[in-house]
Structures are given as structure tokens and as C-alpha cells.
Amino acid sequence: MIYLFFFFCSAEFAQANERDSISVYLVKENWHTGLMIPVNDFTKKTLPVLSHFDDFQYVDIGWGDAQFYQSPGFNIFLALNAILPPTPSVIRIDGYKFPIERVIQWREFAIRFILTKDMFLRMADFINQSFQYNADNEVIISSKEESNSIIYFKSVHYYYFARTCNTWAAEAIQSAGIGIDTFGLVTAKQLYYKLGRFGKILKKFE
DSSP states (O other): OHHHHHHHHHHHHHHHHHHTEEEEEEEEETTEEEEEEEOSHHHHHHOGGGGGGTTOSEEEEEEEEHHHHTSSSOOHHHHHHHHSSOEEEEEEEEEEOSOHHHHHHTSSEEEEEEEEHHHHHHHHHHHHTTBOBOTTSOBOEEEEOTTSSEEEEEEEEEEBTTBOHHHHHHHHHHHTTOOOOOTTOOSHHHHHHHHTTTSEEEEOOO
């Protein structure tokens, strides 16, 4: 009886923890590094920009140079321009209508962070402060891709060689209260090895 009591209490506690937490995934695909975040009532409340992605299960949020990010393919000249003088930036959000496991299959690495709701609120505040807003306090759309699953929003930050998409992603994780040193972090490899110690690696960076 005592065993059964503790078994059911433990199971109920685990379910409660699952309900009270948000899983965020740090992922990389080619030149893009981003945060995979579930779309639900809580995340839409804390990240109002997700109102543009009501029909999706997850979004991939990343930050980068405005010209390079919004140009198709890989343009070496825009890439070089992005890392020299500070340049305007955008936040790229891509919506996905299928489970996270399928997304991870296509990524070069994936790390899961289980955040309490308070931790997620702090991260959401960091992301919200990265957007530019108009006079009505609405995010400003820079462009959309034809599929409408990818939208680019203007950002307040400037992109340069010492502050890359990897820096921004690390700072977002750090803002949740995870003790990561982001100084000098500019590459995806640095990001993977520094943050891999704080989350669960679901797909290794080969």
C-alpha cells in the first residue's frame, strides 16, 4: 500500500511538473540557429507575436542580419557584409504543423531545455524586447515568404561579427536564468558545446 501510494504520488508530481514547464529546443539548420517553441495558450500570451502562427504546433525563432536573412539561398557577399559594419537585423519566425521529433530529424543538432513558466517568462521578455514596434505597439513585419509559414520582423538590434545569430540564441537561453557565459560566443560550434552542458542533447553535432 505504501509503495502504491508513493508510486501514484510520484506519477502525479511528474505530470504536474510537465504541465508547469515549457520545453524549448535549440536547433541548427545550415546557417540558421534558432529556438523551437510550442504554440499554445501560455506561449501566445507571453509572446504576442505568436498570434501570427495560430495554425502551427511549433515555431522556430531566430535572429540575424536583415539583408542576408531575407535573401534566398546563401549569398557570400551579403554574408561578408553582415559581419563587417553593424547592420540592421530581423527576427525570423517559421511555423511547423507537425511534432518536434520530425523537425529534429532535419536539424544538425538539437538541445532540449525544460524551463519553468517563470523561466520562460524571462526568456519571452528578452525576445519581446528584440522586436521593433510601431506607434500602436505592434511588431513590424519586414517581409513574408510565399508559403506564409515564414515571417521576418524588424529588430532593434544590430548584427556584426561579434554578435551573431548564435550569440542571440545563447543570450535568450541565458535570460531564462541558465548560467551561460555568452562572452565571445559567435559560432554554432561554440554554442553547441557551451549550452550542451545545460540541456539534454537530442541530436549530436557531428
